Amino acid sequence: MSEHEHAACGCREYHELSRRNFIVGTAGATVFGAILPAWLPKVVLARSEVSSRDIIVNIFQRGGADGLSLVAPFADANYYTARPALAIPRPDSGDANRGTALDNTFQFPRPMLGLLPAYQAGELLCVHGAGLAYSSRSHFDAQRFIEVGKAADLTITTGWLGRHLATTEAMRPGATLRGLAMSSGLPTDLTGGPKTLPIPDPATYAIGGSATTRDARADWLATDFFLDQEPARSSALDATATLALLRSINFTGYAPSNGAVYPNNGFGRSLRSAAALIKADIGVEAIQIDIGGWDTHVQQDPLAGAMYNLMLTFGNAVGAFWADVLQGNGNYNVTLVAMSEFGRNVRQNGSAGTDHGRGGVMFVMGHQITGGRVLTNNWLPLARENQQDGQDVRVTIDHRDILAEVVRNRLGNANLDLIWPGYTATMRGVTR
C-alpha cells in the first residue's frame, strides 16, 4: 500500500505534517492540575448518566478524506460534471464499478461494501457535510482544532477525548489503562487523559532487549521505581503494570467472532487488537486508531487505485469490527466514530486528484446509534452556488455536535462544556 499512498500524496504540507503527525507541544502531564487547562477550575467527575457506558473507538482518517467518494451523491448531476474521472457510477448504471445505494441520494462505492451489513442492521450512521466550522484548509490547523476541540485557540493543549477521560470516573475503578492510541506518540485527541498511553501495537508492547529476560527486567524496574519520587514512580508503575496487563492478553491467538476477517495490514490489525482488548474487559474505555493516506491530490482513482485501496481497507476493517464485536447484539458496548480533518474540493483537479476542501463524512457505529441512514442538514445539490467558497461541500454539521452527543449519551459524561469549551452542541439525534 505504501506505493500508492506515496503516489497519491502530492501535498508538501501533508508530508511535513505526517512527519510531525502528533503535536509535540501537547505532550501530556501526569498531574491533574497540570494537564487541565486554566479554564477548568473545578473538575466534576461525572457519575455516569446512562446505565451502561460505551467504550469509544475513535478513528482519525488523516490527510483529508474525500467524503464524495466515501459516501457518493449519485443523484446529483453536478457531482458527475465536477468529477469526470473520479465519480462513482450510479447504482442503476450497468458499470462494473457502480455503487450501492444507501438511500435516494447517496451510495457506497464498491470498496466500502464491507460496511453495508452494519448499515443495513441500522447500526452505522453516515454523516455528510460534517466538519470544522472554522475555515481552514491546513492539515495541521484543522487536525489540531478538531483534536483539541476548539478552533484557533493555542492555549488549549489537551484533547477532547483526553478531557473526557479526565472529567469522568473510570469505568473500571482502579483500571491500569483507560485510554490508548495505537501509535508511537499520543495523538492530540487523547492528550490529557489519565491512565492513557501510546501503544503502537498492544501485541508486542514490551521492554526492549532479550525476550527471555524482559519479564525479569520489568520486575526489576517495578521494584526499583517503587520507592521513586512522584510523578516518575506512578508513571513507571503504570508502564510496568500495562506491560504485564497486555502480556496477559493473547492477541496473536485472538479469534474474531462471526467469522469476521480483518485486513492483514496496519489498520486492520489495529482494529483486531482493539476488539481483543475490548473483549479482554480490562477497563480500557477509549481507543484511538489513525489511518493515513487520504491526502489524494494526485491520481485519486476511487474505482481501482489509491482511494479504492484505502476505502477497501477502511470499509473491510470497520466492517469486520462490527461483525466481530457488535453483530447480533453482542454484549460489548462500543461506539465507533471515524472522521477526517476536512473533505476535498467538489471538482477534481488537473492531476486527477482533489485538493483540500471543507465538509466531509463522519461515521458513527454502535448498538445505540440511529444508523441505517445518511444524516445531513439541508443538503443541497452541488451546484457551484451551493458550494462553500464556490468549491466545497458546505460544513452544515459541526463535528462537535456528533461527538458531543456520543459523549453525553453513550459515554455518560455531561461535562460537555469542559470538553468543548465555548461551544454549545446541537444534538442531531445520533443516539437512540
Added chain:
Amino acid sequence: MSGTAAEQLDESIESGGSAGIAGRAQGAQAAEDAEAERGRRAALKAGALAVAGLLLPSLAGAQGARRKGPGSDVPRPFGTPATLNLDPIDPTAAWVSPELRLVRRITMGLTDAEGQRARQLGYEGYLDYHLAADQIDDGAVTQYVATTWSYTTQNGDALYNIEQGTLQTQLTNAAIYRSAFSTRQLKERLVEFWTDHFNIDIQKVGYLKVLDDRDVVRQYAMTTFPQLLRASAHSPAMLSYLDQTISRRGSPNQNYAREIMELHTLGVNGGYTQNDVAELSRVLTGWTIAGRGVFTFDPNLHDYGAKTVLGITIPATTQASVGAAAQNEGEGIINVLVAHVSTATFVSQKMLRYFLRYDPTDEQVAQVASVYLTTGGDIKSMLRAVLSRQNVMSAPAKFKRPYHYVVSAVRALAPTVANVSTLAGQISVAGQAPYTYDTPDGYPDSAEYWSGNILPRWNSASFLANANSASSVQFNVTPFMTPATPSAIVGAIDRACFGGEMPQRLRDELVAYVSVNPTSTTRVRETIGLALSSSTFQYF
C-alpha cells in the same frame, strides 16, 4: 524519498530500535504496510506522552497488575519490595560530593573523567573552568562536526535550496554529537537552554534555523542576555517563525511583538498590556528578511504614526524625513525591554529553574536578578549566582528531559558513535526531537510533562547497553567485566554512571541481577541497561 533525512531517521529508529523498541522487532511484517510505516514516521515527531498518573501515593500500579484480568490469565505479579517503608527515595541523599553535584548540573551527564576533573579543580575552580569555555580546547569535536555535518557551517545562499529534512538531520546530529562529546559542556547546556527560550520550529522556517543556531544561539550563549536578545530580534529565523516577516503598516502581525515580551523578556505577568503588544507590532513593522536569510529593515513597510509602548511615546514621523532610521524605534524598545526589571526577574527565574530547581525561592530569583541588573545581563555572572555551592547543595534533584537523558547515558557509556541518527531516533521517540517543538514557548521543563513517557527511556537504555554495531553505535562492555565479579561489575557501573555515588539500594538491586551470571556479557549488558533505566539515573 530514500536518502532524505526523514528516511534516515526512520531507518535509525528502525535499526536503533531493533534491540530496544518494542513492537518493531517484527520489522519485516510491519514493513509490509503503509500504516505501520506512518506510525514510525509519527515517532519522529512523537510528543512526549500524556500518561496516567494521578499523583496518588498509592500502589495502584502494582495492584492493577495483580488484579485478575477478566477473561484472561492472571497477570504475573511483580516482585514486592524488600521494605514496606513507603517514603520515596531521594537520589540526592547519596550525592554528597559538592563537586559531583556541580558536574551533574553543568554538564550533559556525569562521566568518570569530568568527576575527576571537578575533584581536582575544586568546586569554584571547576565552575571557572567551564565558564571560560572558549579557553577549553574543543578542536576535535568542532572539526568533526564541521566535516560531518557541513551544512552547519554554510550561509543562506548555500542552504536555502537544500531539502529541509537534510538540514534538520544535520543540525540535529551536530547538536547531539556536541552535547555528548564536546569538552565545553556548560556551553552545551546553555545552548540547550537558549534554544528553548528562543524556540524556533525548523519545520516552519527551514534553513533559517541553521543560521540562527550558529549565529545567534551558539554565538551569544555565554555573552550577555541583551546581546543574545538583540541577535535573536534580528534573526531571520525568529522573524519568520513568529510572522514578523508578514507584518506591515496597516496590517501588523502581533505574533513577534507579543512573544518578545511574553516569552523572551518581560514574562507573561511582566507588566505589559494588550495595547503594548499592538503598539509594539506597529513599531516593528519593517523588520523583515532580505534575500537568503539576511535581516533588513524595509522602510516601505513601516508604520510612521505615533505609538506608545510601555509608557514610552514615539512621535509620528514620515518616511521622507526618517526613512531607514525608523528601525531605531524598535531598537529603542528592545533596549527598554532588556533593561526592564521584569526581564531580569523572568530570565533569572527561568535560568534557576533550568539549572537548579523547579521551584526557586523568591530570594534566589531576586539575587540572580540583581546580578542581571548590575552586570548588564551578563550570563556568566548570573550562572555564578545560580550555581553557588549553597544553592547546588540544597537543590533537590531534577528529572532529566529526554534529550538530556539519552545524551547522559551516551556520556556514561562512551560508546563509539558512527551514526548519530540512531541517537536522534531514540530522543525523538522519547518525545524531544530537537528544533521541532512547534509553539514558541519551547519544550517544557517539568517532571510532570516528561515522566509519563518512561518506556522509551528504558528502551533507549537497553539499546545503548546492548549496542554493538560498528556502523551505528558500539559499546564496549569488556572494561566493565574486569574482573567479572558482581561487586566489580557494579562498581564499574557506579564509576561510569554515578560518579561513585550510587545509592546502596540500587547497588544491591544491580548486584542481585548480575549475580545470576556475572561472566555473561549479555547479562552484564542487561545490568548496565537497568542501571541506566533506574530511577536514580533519571535525575541530575
